[in-house]
Amino acid sequence: MSTMSYALTDSATMLRRNLRRMVRYPSMTVTLVGMPVVFLLLFVYVFGGTLGAGLGGPSGGRAEYVNYVTPAIILMTITAAVQGTSISVTMDMTEGIVDRFRTMAIARVSVLTGHVIGSLVQTMLSIAVVVGVALLVGFRPSAGPGEWLALTGVLVMMAFAFIWLSVAFGLASKTVESSSxxxxxxxxxxxxxxxFVPTDSMPTALRWFAEYQPFTPLIETIRGLLMGTPIGNSAVVAIGWCVVITLGGYLWSKKLFNRESTR
Structure with missing residues (x-):
């Protein structure tokens, strides 16, 4: 068996380990999914009437706002769900299980790969739950099959980027509390x-930050694919940010993991 085959086999084993832990301890998944759902319900039913009226549109009010805010909640689902990855990585690093793995004849890359792929599965399931709740409270996307397929690819890319960043956060953290x-x-x-609101409504300095920080093109890309609004160059910028975050997170994680290996 080649080195690549060993790495794939070991990565699959680590993936099963992480998926079994996810099933065995569902409270983490419930917590990470629950926060975006709470934000969705809060902004739709508490603030939606007022904020939606400011957006205008044919329906206005709460019905208009749920369509506007759902893309942001979907992105928040990704960032919330991957927090669990940093916690899991820190737990493995501080509880000694990784030290045991290093004494075994397994591919070193498989340890982190299992965390990344397992978290990706958990994140996509969380997104499905949040989208389902959004549909129940009035979210009405206009996306066709092609847009949904493109959206799935974009969300996987975004989740993959932030998961690698969260792995680095977990490796850099000394305690589970700090990683959370x-x-x-x-x-x-x-x-x-x-x-949550258009950037045009913000003060000048805050508007400049909002327009150039990475989350705005990510949100506008999701919104454009779901609702058919103009995307402009947001998709290109969003993909660029995903590539940068993925490479940064991966290289940082690799450096930290190799450093721990030499101690």
């Missing part, structure tokens, strides 16, 4: 973009 907090800015940044 280090990714908090990723959850808050959509509020400082076009996720």
């Amino acid at each position: 907090n280090v990714g908090l800015p990723l959850v808050l940044l959509p509020f400082l973009g076009s996720g």
